[in-house]
Amino acid sequence: MRSTVAVMLSTSLLMGGQVGVVAAKTQDSKQSEVANIATSLIGKDYEYKAKGPKQFGSAELATYAYKQVGISIGSTISSLYKTGTKVSEKSVTPGDLVFFASSGSGSPTFMGIYIGSDQFVYSSKGEDEVVVKTYSEYSDKFVGARRVIESNSSENKPSKPEKPASTVADQVIKNGEKYMGTNYKYGSSSSTTKTFDCSSFTQRVFKEAGITLPRDSRQQSTVGKSVSKSNLQKGDLIFMKASVNSTSDRITHVAIYAGDGKILHTYGSPGVTYSKYDGTNWEKRTVKIKRVI
CATH class of the missing domain: 3.90.1720.10 (endopeptidase domain like (from Nostoc punctiforme))
Incomplete structure (x- = not known):
């Protein structure tokens, strides 16, 4: 009472x-x-x-x-x-x-x-x-x-370094590439680089570029600035639902836009890999895009 x-x-x-x-x-x-x-x-x-x-x-x-x-x-x-x-x-x-x-x-x-x-x-x-x-x-x-929310900003932005966005994006992609082929493991610890799940991978490679992200994909989708598919830039985070036919927009996957119609992410047996994005099911599953750089 x-x-x-x-x-x-x-x-x-x-x-x-x-x-x-x-x-x-x-x-x-x-x-x-x-x-x-x-x-x-x-x-x-x-x-x-x-x-x-x-x-x-x-x-x-x-x-x-x-x-x-x-x-x-x-x-x-x-x-x-x-x-x-x-x-x-x-x-x-x-x-x-x-x-x-x-x-x-x-x-x-x-x-x-x-x-x-x-x-x-x-x-x-x-x-x-x-x-x-x-x-x-x-x-x-x-x-x-x-x-959770940074001060003096109309957006919920993660901490980030004062460098040109393109330079930081290139660094993020470079960070991710060194883990190519690393095994996927759902719920992988954020403290290890021996395995990743989709959000521990994005958290790790952005952290190495000086940007702090939350741990899981749904939390990561709450930070940064929303952008449209037509305005995609290298380094943007792309959030996806479970399947193309899913009636729920619940976020189950996150990937990094790598430019040239490709994404850098990790899933299933490939582990960390590049995938084609434009015109694929990855694109059709997209529910949100955030720019944190």
Whole structure:
């Protein structure tokens, strides 16, 4: 049930109080909106793995808040702890995901959303509801923070180097080519180069070019700028559904456009390989194209 304190906090926000004020001038509007959504959920009931809108698990609170602004992220603490861009404890801004461990070290055991003014919101098992806490008072339990949306941008852009786009794209392709023939393995660890699945491959070769991408293909499809097939450029990420005849646009595969009507990716028995794109089933399966360079 909604506590009296939570009602007071929510009322304070609506009336322009100082609790959880979002610094909209310095933060992407979507990230600011996430912080506001998180604040509006204060007092909702805690329920293990509940996805909302009336009850929430720890990670599911963040998943729900970002979904409301059109961004799909993971639904577990471990996956969210790897998403987006790492930020320091003192550099968090409203909308950032903050992670804590009861022991103060190791893997996070609970998480929340920073809302500004030294406050964060999280769904607490112990208090059986979504609560607001003083961020600095949890410093001894802090283990990390992640930024899903980059600041001062109308787009959700991954971190990237200040180099000409064509130079970076060429480097991405070159990075991928050195892994030609490497075996495909579904769910391959992002820490290995002995095997890849489609998204660990794109994450790896972009990382080697200085660009940080989320781990899986659906998360990767939320970053960067959307472009059309007619505007494809080398280095663009192409996201595909399961088959040409699939009625669902659920993303199941990601490839890198390599120019000249070809894609660089990994799947099945070929492993890392080039494939023809123009006029093929790969093209017909395409549901989204993103430019992150």
